Amino acid sequence: MDDRNRKHQRPPFWRVAQRCCIVAGAIDTAYFFLFLTLDSPALAWINIISVAMYITAYYAYRRRKNQLGSLLIWTEVILHAAFGTILIGWDSGFYYFLLAFIPVLPVSMAANKAIVALLVLWTYFVGLHTLAIFIDPIQPISALGLFAVNTFNLTVVFGIFAYLAFYYIRTVTSAHRKLREHATTDSMTRLFNRRYMTERMQLEAQQATVNQTALSFLLLDIDYFKQINDQYGHHIGDEVLTQAADLLRAELRPNDIAARWGGEEFLIVLPESSNLQAAIVAERIRSAFEDFAWSDIIGEDVSVTISTGIHSMQHNEAISDTIKAADHALYQAKSNGRNRVELSINQMVTE
Numbered sequence: 403m404d405d406r407n408r409k410h411q412r413p414p415f416w417r418v419a420q421r422c423c424i425v426a427g428a429i430d431t432a433y434f435f436l437f438l439t440l441d442s443p444a445l446a447w448i449n450i451i452s453v454a455m456y457i458t459a460y461y462a463y464r465r466r467k468n469q470l471g472s473l474l475i476w477t478e479v480i481l482h483a484a485f486g487t488i489l490i491g492w493d494s495g496f497y498y499f500l501l502a503f504i505p506v507l508p509v510s511m512a513a514n515k516a517i518v519a520l521l522v523l524w525t526y527f528v529g530l531h532t533l534a535i536f537i538d539p540i541q542p543i544s545a546l547g548l549f550a551v552n553t554f555n556l557t558v559v560f561g562i563f564a565y566l567a568f569y570y571i572r573t574v575t576s577a578h579r580k581l582r583e584h585a586t587t588d589s590m591t592r593l594f595n596r597r598y599m600t601e602r603m604q605l606e607a608q609q610a611t612v613n614q615t616a617l618s619f620l621l622l623d624i625d626y627f628k629q630i631n632d633q634y635g636h637h638i639g640d641e642v643l644t645q646a647a648d649l650l651r652a653e654l655r656p657n658d659i660a661a662r663w664g665g666e667e668f669l670i671v672l673p674e675s676s677n678l679q680a681a682i683v684a685e686r687i688r689s690a691f692e693d694f695a696w697s698d699i700i701g702e703d704v705s706v707t708i709s710t711g712i713h714s715m716q717h718n719e720a721i722s723d724t725i726k727a728a729d730h731a732l733y734q735a736k737s738n739g740r741n742r743v744e745l746s747i748n749q750m751v752t753e
């Protein structure tokens with residue numbers, strides 16, 4: 403996996419949940435001491451129960467019992483909001499944590515279930531608020547203490563929402579990147595696929611016309627590939643194709659574009675390259691195939707060679723005609739004995 407992929411990789415749900423358990427457990431431990439200091443021992447000990455629930459949830463996630471872990475976390479949040487409100491009052495702000503359910507429920511369950519769960523949550527939230535209006539706190543703390551607890555709770559919930567937003571963005575970005583990759587890449591060789599190449603060629607052709615630069619095409623085909631399949635099996639054929647793609651990548655510049663055009667056929671677009679420069683690249687690729695130790699892959703000392711047709715796009719030439727010309731040159735390379743490079747006919751060699 404390259405660095406770019408690693409950077410975009412999103413930690414799995416259970417790992418995120420485990421991190422949440424560690425952070426929440428640490429916060430509740432701090433609360434234990436805080437509420438002892440603020441003379442609210444009942445709430446202090448409730449925080450110890452909370453810590454125990456987070457530790458259990460942590461191990462549940464570790465054993466991939468995700469449902470149990472989530473159930474413990476949500477039960478803790480719901481009960482903590484109730485006990486905090488009843489013991490020291492609504493202004494303690496423990497209800498803020500209930501709000502974190504709102505974005506999480508719709509992404510973690512089916513829409514109809516999420517709607518029911520959200521309605522239950524709303525009822526619980528309003529019920530708790532109403533209760534707090536009519537009932538005085540059982541174990542009130544100082545105004546300063548209440549302000550400190552409220553600010554702390556608010557800060558933690560801010561953090562939770564910010565984290566959820568970034569996690570969501572990373573999830574969407576990573577899904578988008580994977581979709582794009584699937585749509586443009588050949589899964590076996592990791593080269594571009596034919597559909598992407600067809601679009602890309604148009605772009606490159608337009609750019610070459612605007613900038614008045616040369617644009618060359620190489621059409622390559624592995625020689626006697628059917629025999630490799632027939633003699634050594636389809637899986638060896640696949641490995642030869644994968645290795646062929648690696649050889650191409652190794653021989654090309656970063657702005658050259660290589661695609662798997664068909665079964666054992668590859669198309670390479672060389673921007674800003676004349677047919678002479680293209681011939682040099684093609685010859686380099688040809689000898690890379692010839693020199694490669696194919697026995698490492700095939701298991702026997704056989705050679706795998708490649709034939710190449712070259713065509714440089716002419717002024718106002720349609721892409722389909724460019725490909726036809728390269729294909730014709732490839733046909734010539736095959737007819738003239740294979741393992742060779744041929745330039746399309748009627749084309750002057752230009753530097």
Ligand SMILES: Nc1nc2c(ncn2[C@@H]2O[C@H](COP(=O)(O)OP(=O)(O)OP(=O)(O)O)[C@@H](O)[C@H]2O)c(=O)[nH]1
Nearest residue numbers: 623624625626627628629631636637639640665666
């Ligand atoms: N293993 C494998 N084989 C494939 C794949 N795609 C196409 N092929 C095979 O590639 C072979 C192409 O054979 P041909 O078109 O007869 O050409 P060739 O044997 O390479 O002969 P020349 O091109 O004339 O040198 C066929 O046997 C296809 O089944 C693939 O993804 N994997």
